[in-house]
Amino acid sequence: MILKNIKKIYGDKVIFDNFDIEFEQGKITAMLGRSGCGKTTLLNVICGSVEYTGEVERPDKISYIFQSQRLVPNLTVYKNLEYVLSYIRDKNEKNKRIDEVLKMVEMYEDRDKYPSELSGGMAQRASLARAFVYDAPLMLMDEPFKGLDVSLKKRIIDVFKRLYERDKRTVVFVTHDIDEALFLADRIIVLEEGGKVVYDKTLSVDRADRKAGDFAEFKNEIYGIL
Amino acid sequence: MKKFLAKFGGVIYPFAAICLLIAVWEVFAAAVNIELIIPDVKTTFSHLFALLGQKTFYKAVGNTLLRSLISFALAAVFAMALSLLSLLDVIKKLLSPVIKVMRSIPTMSIILLTVIWLKPSTSPILITFLIIFPIMYSGFFSAITGVDKELIEMSRTYKVPIKNRIFQLYLPQIMPSALDNMQSSISFTVKVIISAEVIAQTRTSMGIMMQLARGYLETAELLAWTLAAIALSYLLELVVYGIKKLVVRWK
Numbered sequence: 001m002i003l004k005n006i007k008k009i010y011g012d013k014v015i016f017d018n019f020d021i022e023f024e025q026g027k028i029t030a031m032l033g034r035s036g037c038g039k040t041t042l043l044n045v046i047c048g049s050v051e052y053t054g055e056v057e058r059p060d061k062i063s064y065i066f067q068s069q070r071l072v073p074n075l076t077v078y079k080n081l082e083y084v085l086s087y088i089r090d091k092n093e094k095n096k097r098i099d100e101v102l103k104m105v106e107m108y109e110d111r112d113k114y115p116s117e118l119s120g121g122m123a124q125r126a127s128l129a130r131a132f133v134y135d136a137p138l139m140l141m142d143e144p145f146k147g148l149d150v151s152l153k154k155r156i157i158d159v160f161k162r163l164y165e166r167d168k169r170t171v172v173f174v175t176h177d178i179d180e181a182l183f184l185a186d187r188i189i190v191l192e193e194g195g196k197v198v199y200d201k202t203l204s205v206d207r208a209d210r211k212a213g214d215f216a217e218f219k220n221e222i223y224g225i226l
Numbered sequence: 227m228k229k230f231l232a233k234f235g236g237v238i239y240p241f242a243a244i245c246l247l248i249a250v251w252e253v254f255a256a257a258v259n260i261e262l263i264i265p266d267v268k269t270t271f272s273h274l275f276a277l278l279g280q281k282t283f284y285k286a287v288g289n290t291l292l293r294s295l296i297s298f299a300l301a302a303v304f305a306m307a308l309s310l311l312s313l314l315d316v317i318k319k320l321l322s323p324v325i326k327v328m329r330s331i332p333t334m335s336i337i338l339l340t341v342i343w344l345k346p347s348t349s350p351i352l353i354t355f356l357i358i359f360p361i362m363y364s365g366f367f368s369a370i371t372g373v374d375k376e377l378i379e380m381s382r383t384y385k386v387p388i389k390n391r392i393f394q395l396y397l398p399q400i401m402p403s404a405l406d407n408m409q410s411s412i413s414f415t416v417k418v419i420i421s422a423e424v425i426a427q428t429r430t431s432m433g434i435m436m437q438l439a440r441g442y443l444e445t446a447e448l449l450a451w452t453l454a455a456i457a458l459s460y461l462l463e464l465v466v467y468g469i470k471k472l473v474v475r476w477k
């Protein structure tokens with residue numbers, strides 16, 4: 001996925017000017033940076049939900065895991081997943097796909113619950129399930145694990161990894177958590193205000209082999225920039 | 227005590243309020259001591275029970291109820307349709323001054339003009355429609371524009387078809403406040419219909435029966451009809467409340 005010559009202004013503030021970036025297919029890219037540097041804006045430019053000038057080569061379908069789960073409150077967990085699958089005409093195929101993903105996120109037993117009946121972690125898993133049930137080659141995530149306690153975050157990251165390994169989609173995610181980025185991403189980018197990429201590193205160690213304490217050098221470099 | 231009130235408060239407080247109102251009524255009736263001005267509770271309820279045994283009572287209530295439901299349904303359908311169309315800026319800008327004028331016209335002007343234009347049996351329907359419609363339109367439009375923008379954005383990102391958005395997102399999201407709006411509008415509808423029936427001299431209606439009771443200086447009977455009107459309004463509100471409980475199960 002390629003972005004060329006992107007310009008985005010909010011009022012008097014220039015978020016991006018003549019900004020170019022390319023994301024490799026099938027890889028996970030983590031974007032870090034100080035608040036207000038344009039990370040979420042970049043995700044919104046990629047999915048086309050904000051006005052901008054420039055070129056974006058984007059796929060026809062994009063999954064998005066938002067900061068707030070954005071589950072439709074009047075639909076059950078099952079129906080929330082079905083809501084995004086209207087392009088699948090075959091009901092059996094639709095049901096099969098939803099059941100499979102719900103089982104992977106361990107929410108099959110909770111499929112008839114409404115969002116108001118879900119805990120924060122369950123709602124986040126439902127949001128993940130919706131993103132993965134939707135057949136999109138590109139997935140955007142905006143601080144998807146924010147606000148979760150340590151053990152719940154680990155569980156949900158493990159769920160994400162299981163789902164990702166199944167499809168190997170192109171993933172671009174925004175986070176403030178360096179450890180999260182080092183644990184999940186193939187590539188780490190740090191953005192600065194004005195839309196400049198001030199750090200861009202590809203991690204060579206396989207995700208499955210990564211351990212806490214790895215990449216101390218990268219961590220120090222990133223902390224130095226932030 | 228607190229636990230008891232928490233469990234049974236829903237019944238105790240309304241019952242206590244009714245008892246208090248009845249007590250105040252009795253005190254005033256005793257203080258004035260002129261049945262023509264304020265009959266006491268026992269006299270009023272005797273007249274009410276007498277009414278309940280008469281065919282004309284049920285005919286009058288039935289006709290008033292029918293007119294109320296027709297004007298309410300018309301106002302609700304038009305208000306919902308126009309408020310959805312008002313999502314288009316052009317329609318919203320065209321309708322806005324019309325709604326403002328409709329809200330500002332004195333109720334009595336509407337009543338007096340409509341009885342000139344229409345028959346006594348139908349003028350109350352138009353009168354009530356003209357008064358209720360702008361209130362319902364504003365309520366529905368506010369509910370529609372209040373649909374969570376983040377959910378709308380999510381639907382766009384996932385390319386959910388418009389038809390699915392309307393039936394699975396917009397309408398269910400609008401329903402709770404739309405039904406709240408309807409619950410308060412329905413008792414107002416009954417009030418306006420009865421006023422209109424009095425002015426229009428609509429035969430076999432609650433309005434005209436109240437007018438006749440007043441004409442014969444039967445204050446107790448007039449109050450009995452008033453209690454019947456209150457009961458009718460309350461029942462209709464309960465029906466809308468029941469519909470809301472059925473439709474909005476997810477909250």
